[in-house]
Amino acid sequence: MPKILTNIILLFQISLFQFLFSNIKPITNLQEHQPDVFALIHAKVQLNPVDIIEDATIIIRGSRIEAVGNDIQIPRDAFEIDLTDKTVYPGFIDSWFEYAQPDSLQNHNSHWNSKVHPEFNSGNSPEISKKQLNEFYLNGITAVHIVPNKGIFRGESAVRLLNSNQQNIENSPTQVLAFETFGWGADEYPGSLLGTIALLRQTFYDVLWYKRAKTAYKSNPQQNEPIRRNLSLESIQSHLDNNGKFIFRTGDEIATLRAFNIAEEFGLNFWIKSNGYEYRRLNEFKKKNSFFVLPLHFQPKPKVSNPQDALSYSTTKLKHWIMAPKNPAILDSAKIPFSFTVDGIKKKSDFRKNLINIVQKHGLLKQTALKALTIHPAKKLGLENQLGQISEGFLANLIITSGDYFDKKSKVESVWVAGEEHKLAIDNSTHFNGAWTFIGFEKTGELIFSKKGGSLYLDEISIPLKNINYSRHQISFTASLDTINLNGVSQFIGNIEKNKLIGSVLLSNGNTAKWNAIRNDFEINDRKPIKLNDFSMPILYPEGAYGLEKLHQQPKIVLVKNATIWTSGEKGILENTDLLVRNGLIHNIAPNITPPENAIVINARGKHISPGLIDCHSHSATSAINEGTQSVTSEVRIRDVLDSDDIAIYRELAGGLTIANILHGSANAIGGQNAVIKLRWGQSPESLLYKNAPQGIKFALGENVKQSNWGDEYTTRYPQTRMGVEQVIRNAFDRAIEYQKQWQIYNQKIIQKAQIDKIPPRRDLELDALVEILKGIRKIHCHSYRQDEILMLSRIADDYGFTIGTFQHVLEGYKVADRIAEHGAGASTFSDWWAYKFEVIDAIPYNGALMHDVGITVSFNSDSDELARRMNLESAKAVKYGGISEEEALKFVTINPAIQLGIDEWVGSLEIGKEADFVIWSGHPLSTMSKCEQTWIDGTQYFSIDEDLKLRERDKKYRSEIIQYILSDSKPTTEYLKPDTEHSHKEHGCLEGVGK
Amino acid sequence: MKIIILFIISILISSDQIPAPEQSQPILLKNGILHTISNGTVQGPDILFNNGKIIAIGHGIEITKDTQIMDISGKHIYPGLISAGSSLGLQEVNAVRATRDYAETGSINSNVRANVSYNPDSELIPVTRSNGILLAHVIPKSGRIPGISSVMMLDGWTWEDCTLKHPIAMNMNWPSMELNLNSWNKKSHKDQIEERDMALDEINNLFNSARAYNKLDQTSPEFKSNPRLEALSQVISGKLLLIIKANTVKQIESAVYWSVKQNIKIAILGGRDSWRATELLKEKNIPVIYESVLSVPARRFEDYDQPYKTPKLLFDAGVRFCITNSTSPFQTPHLRDLPYHASMATAFGLDAEEAIKSITLSTAEILGIDINVGSLETGKDATLFISNGDILDIRSNVEQAFINGKEIDMSDRHKMLYKKYTEKYIQKGILLNE
Secondary structure (H helix, E strand, O other): OOHHHHHHHHHHHHHHHHHHHOOOOOOOOOOOOOOOEEEEEEEEEEOOOOOEEEEEEEEEEOOEEEEEEOOOOOOOOOEEEEOOOOEEEEOEEEEEEEEOOOOOOOOOOOOOOOOEOOOOEHHHOOOOOHHHHHHHHHHOEEEEEEEEOOOOEEEEEEEEEOOOOOOEEEEEEEEEEEOOOOOOOOOOOOOOHHHHHHHHHHHHHHHHHHHHHHHHHHHOHHHOOOOOOOHHHHHHHHHHHOOOEEEEEOOOHHHHHHHHHHHHHHOOEEEEEOOOOHHHHHHHHHOOOOEEEEEOOOOOOOOOOOHHHHOOOOHHHHHHHHHHHHHHHHHHHOOOOEEEEOOOOOOOOHHHHHHHHHHHHOOOOHHHHHHHHOHHHHHHOOOOOOOOOOOOOOEOOEEEEOOOOOOOOOOEEEEEEOOEEEEOOOOOHHHHOEEEEEEEOOEEEEEEEEOOEEEEEEOOEEEEOEEEEEOOOEEEEEEEOHHHOOOOEEEEEEEEEOOEEEEEEEOOOOOEEEEEEEEOOOOOOOOOOOOOOOOOOOOOEOOOOOOEOOOOOOOOEEEEEEEEEEOOOOOOEEEEEEEEEEOOEEEEEEOOOOOOOOOEEEEOOOOEEEEOEEEEEEOOOEOOOOOOOOOEOOOOEHHHHEOOOOHHHHHHHOOOEEEEEEOOOOOOOEEEEOEEEEOOOOOOHHHHEOOOOOEEEEEEOOOOOOOOOOOOOOOOOOOOOHHHHHHHHHHHHHHHHHHHHHHHHHHHHHHOOOOOOOOOOOOOHHHHHHHHHHOOOEEEEEEEOOHHHHHHHHHHHHHHOOOOOEEEEOOOHHHHHHHHHHHOOEEEEOOOOOOOOHHHOOOOOOHHHHHHHHOOOEEEOOOOOOHHHOHHHHHHHHHHOOOOOHHHHHHOOOHHHHHHHOOOOOOOOOOOOOEOOEEEEOOOOOOOOOOEEEEEEOOEEEEEHHHHHHHHHHHHHHHHHHHHHHHHOOOOOOOOOOOOOOOOOOOOOOOOOOOO | OHHHHHHHHHHHHOOOOOOOOOOOOOEEEEOOEEEOOOOOEEEOOEEEEEOOEEEEEEOOOOOOOOOEEEEOOOOEEEEOEEEEEEOOOOEOOOOOHHHEOOOOOOOEOOOOEOHHHOOOOOOHHHHHHOOOEEEEEEOOOOOOEOEEEEEEEOOOOOHHHHEEEEEEEEEEEOOOOOOOOOOOOOOOHHHHHHHHHHHHHHHHHHHHHHHHHHHOOOOOOOOOOOHHHHHHHHHHOOOOEEEEEEOOHHHHHHHHHHHHHHOOOEEEEEOOOHHHOHHHHHHOOOOEEEEOOOOOOOOOOOOOOHHHHHHHHHHHHOOOEEEEOOOOHHHHHHHHHHHHHHHHHHHOOOOHHHHHHOOOHHHHHHHOOOOOOOOOOOOOEOOEEEEOOOOOOOOOOEEEEEEOOEEOOOOOHHHHHHHHHHHHHHHOOOOOOO
């Protein structure tokens, strides 16, 4: 580049610098302008993650780098600093530094929810303390991305230089989001992940509406009520208008997938602040073209040395301990860009230690590590022309080290931030530690100093050194030299001169002698290097026991021969019959089908086949169940919180279950939207959803809704009586009708292309769901017990003109079976539960049979991860109590729940054209002596007892290998990894006391 | 007058179940399939009982004139099933605090007795016996030592009538040996370990105190009584079984080694991990009351059928065991499902004869009531029932039960409500009166 051009650019940049850092405060004493031009000479310079130059010069002028290279003329006004033997790196960036936001962030123009404060700007966040600054410097960090630490919409982040001004160089690069809740039992919304996600979605819809509403108001102020100003919505809107980024703090890989769903719905430019679980669903993440901020915070070692203690850790958790440090390299191999953060590390110096560890032992390339600390975050934060490289015009953010940053023996000696040098305290012992050749007392020996102490070897005898003291240039110590016939304690002093120690010793007799020592080339290691076992194990879907190495593949043709087939359809029970499946669908059911070419043939002689069992009331495979903070939460959706890793899925498959209706809990009158899933073990949460199923929603009545069994302090939420429950529901539908009208008027105008002078209606996710009920496209599944409330809801449905999908539990359904039948609702009940709370004192096991006899479509459900493993046996109770025929009884867990869920066109019975969801039983499916041997979904085998045995063997082997690996890590530890409780982290379900 | 009497009778018909009168005549059951438990399952021999006791089993038994003969061809006869642990009679509707009587406050309640609070009119009792469960081991819950348990017969006017045997056992909940790491638990690991050690020390102190108390001269004017220690004396002297609730392998081992050191006779209740400690349990001859075959595996990495197959593993290892429902109060209304816990164990390997034994004779032996009940043997109580099929199969139903030879009212709340509402639909013409 011609010199003149360079100068012009420089001029421009300097003026920019003055703009940034000019001081508006008057000088009250003498001006103290220090020299601000520096020449760092003879340095090894890592210009960027790729390029290194030796014996280079860096010229710093003011806050910026004026020049860097090998043949740089040193300006006359420069202060020279000799960096011979030193290495210079571009200053690192911490991509996620959380600071404590004030407790109260609300004002009269804020969002109604106290966890939504996107307008909060981190630019004004408090100064970072001296202590913290020093911790950052020790790791080489010179700039931080500061983020707020509270709420769901937390506010805007900022980028701050760690110089003495703590200058913010970028305001609002991102809006920070997190899945935060008030927790179970809270009275403030959201109490669960369900509500959090709904609130995120509703807020984005509100932003879209707010913008249109403001426009409408401005053009027609006389026709409209003024809109209340909302700073929160305005701030999100302007962020969106500027194509601003959103960064989402997530807990694990499933939470990250949830964040992506939201990002996709609203077309957001999205990054993830992750927790280091990406390796588990790498393929899902590859597609997303996102950016991850990764922790370097690793959990303490599991306590597995006692095999009984080891039992408290799931294989999943143990394996994660091994995989966590490998995660960055795995992401890199998938070409997913990322940066790092100190966040989560207790002892901040562990940041560099952990980083070195994953570079040395877990396959992360130095170059990638450097990118993650420099150019990646710089680019993402819009600072790629200022930070992350040592280059002309960039901010003079540098790290000076005594050697390779990724060698733990090297020290970070100083950091430069925007042209300011911050020297770091040096541990004086490091100048002396090591081995020296000792010459003194007319002998030659060896002198060794280490962290643990020191010793002098003379005549092959080791003499311990005591009272070792270090200063910058001098070492002093004492020793008893009896072995060379010098009695008493001798006092040594040594001064360092390059690689030599020039010393004197005061002997016990008062005489002085001279000694010196020359540094040896080899190093002393305090500790033996830790040698870990090799670890190579495939990723499983999901991780841990019974996970799959490869997702199940659907075979083209499957023929099951010679079975007794319980069709649950018109053909009844067929003996000695074959079942032919093509491409996941039932192609034929007939005796003696000739096997087509390439068919997988299963001989099922003596065995029984039933349709895949369907559970019409389940809380498996979900991370949250109840949004219990409000009486109406129809905006929340189970589909948002599905947990595809729940081991219940595998265990239920082993009991012949193929479809489950995952319901919101019964903590409130109008709960959340359901998700009908197929138990496709190994797949991602989205892939569990059964796409053919009509939408549904959970309602609830009775004790749980009125908080009867929640404890003495829950006495104020409306409603507290069954009378109030009715009113809440009627009021909700009235609101929905009003809302529907607003939209009808608005849409009419759009169609007629009429002028719209009114503010458009606001999309309300809660009312949307209720309108769908009114339109008959969303089925109500209503938790209910007593006859009065069943009758009540059926009358509401009549009044508002829709039909209830199912009454759930419906334990007094037998008392008003005629009314349920007349209304046309299904009844999904427990086979024989009763007396666990007052409203079920009249529950009887004949309920199912009696309702069936009166003409209701009846199913038995589980509401339990345990019961869901043996639904066939539950159906046998319809034979025992009430004398239902065996064929009809099995329908209680096959076609009947399919009818109730509106999916009987595709599943629930074995008939030609339907989806091939079926179970092979060792014997009669209603017999307690029979076992489920194989479970098929969509013509694909998801469970077989043979495969299960293989998985057990494999998992036993894997678990031992994992434990062996952990045991091979001899690094001492004082703290241990927390075991997982094994019982899922779920909130309450539906049964006992608290709103299950 | 007549009208009034009729009125009373009609009340009686629609009333609650009435406890049966004492057996007034010998009863002979003919041609049944006899599940003796102690001597296999046999088709055909007759069984005769009188005055509440089985007096003969065999072909061509000589009978007196007044003997009532019941031909039960094709039907099954079993000894009454025994629930090995629940709070039946001590609770009605668990969610309603006023109806709970199984958990006394405080940690050491060695002196409280289950049977004195047993409510013979609980609606749960007839429902339970309708499926052949005729005896229930009723245990207090909560605290370190919840109290003394009793075996109750599920028919009678008062708790005294119903008590088959008391005391059965002292009950104890072994301290949790695992660290509780739920996020809501704010206690540090160190505190938890200290707490656990303290709990173990407390147990030792308690039993040592009881030993010392036992040696006191109760006739001395200086003597001051202590009901809690007093109640433990029978345990220390080996006269009373100590049932220790322990589920994890750490708890089980800890409890067993403690009992050996203390020289106390114990049984393990719960026993979820008992299959991991079979050698020890066999060597020390400690029986397991295995709770809830119908449950999910305790750990994510365990076999999906682990709880189903544990009884088979115990059997193969030679550990004495019986099977019971979950002792959680939530399950008390569902004790009638006891045979299906046993049958699930059968589907997963346990021999069917062993399965039925594990809910009858094995239970009786472990609880020390096998001299009276648990099998069909001459001299034992005529506590038995007739079913129309294999009781391990859900589709079978119990037709008639006898407790101490008394012919039990087989009605229950559920049958009555079923009948009542069937009547509704008959009245409305929806169902036909058959």
